Amino acid sequence: MDTIALFGGSFDPPHIGHEAIVKALSEFKDIDKVIVVPTFLNPFKSQFYAPASLRVKWLKEIFSDYNNVEVSEYEVLQEKKVPTIQTVKHLLKSYKKIYLVIGADNLASLHEWNRYNELRDLVTFIVVPRDGIEISQEFLRLNIDEKVSSTKLREEIEISKLPKKCAKEIYNFYTE
Template sequence: MQIAIFGGSFDPVHIAHETIVIEALNKLDLDLIILVPTFLNPQKITSHLSPNERLYLLSKNFKDHEKVIVSDYEINKNRPVYSIETIQYLKEHYKPDKTYFIIGADNYEKLNTWYKVDEILDEVELVVVTRNGFCNDIYDNILTLDVDIDISSTELRKNLDLSFVPDKIKDDVKKFWH
């Protein structure tokens, strides 16, 4: 079994997240892609939507994808969870032969600041999602998913533009947005 872990705040879920999932399923020989919304990113102070709102939106958006699982592992911890902990838990739970770990180019650029990054790199094969505006020529010997959709959750939160939100959750995002 081959799995990919794709974690994040998903605050809110947007069309680039959907595209990343589709590209990962098309490019990697995956049995499952596991989406892991954070309770709170260890490098952030807050999130706009609550953990349960983000979990709901992610679950609703991907409910019809048979190879996509939304994990509530980090949210159920009710605290910030480091990636290494989630990786080890999911590997123990699914017992995959191969585990990919999907991160964005923005996170790749600060990977050296992550907790136990060497252990992470020993546990998984890194997959970097390329993004306009980030140094995309530095990924020698690293798998990449070329998505390059010009949207970020940070920018989306500043000015909620529903054209970047998947249709099946637009009404929910409007309802949850404070």
């Protein structure tokens, strides 16, 4: 197992769009394993809603039936904001090639990521379309048709947009 897809994010809450991305990645012939890495706190955010330990629990439950998916607690265990470059360098100790999965909404600020030029040299980006944002040919594209956002779900939670495995628990957390 030499090649992984690193799919990081807040997952606050995890939703069917995240699940669809992991499912599509796990069927990608060049990827041996998908590693889902929830943040302790996103480097571009000042707070989280669900505690990191709860988001990890949900993700482990959601992806428990996937053979080639691992939920990593690496960033959560740091108990601080962790730049993607740090996680990539940590994973490169165990894997030869990393595909880094991001949403197209991150493209405009990608140059602001910590040590972006170094990161760009270490990974191959896979970009998931969002909000009609154009994706340059320099990036691989992963077409997913789920139009759902964690931010919008926190504003108006819809149980149908949550992964079935723990939908009720997630729903209850964000409505209490």
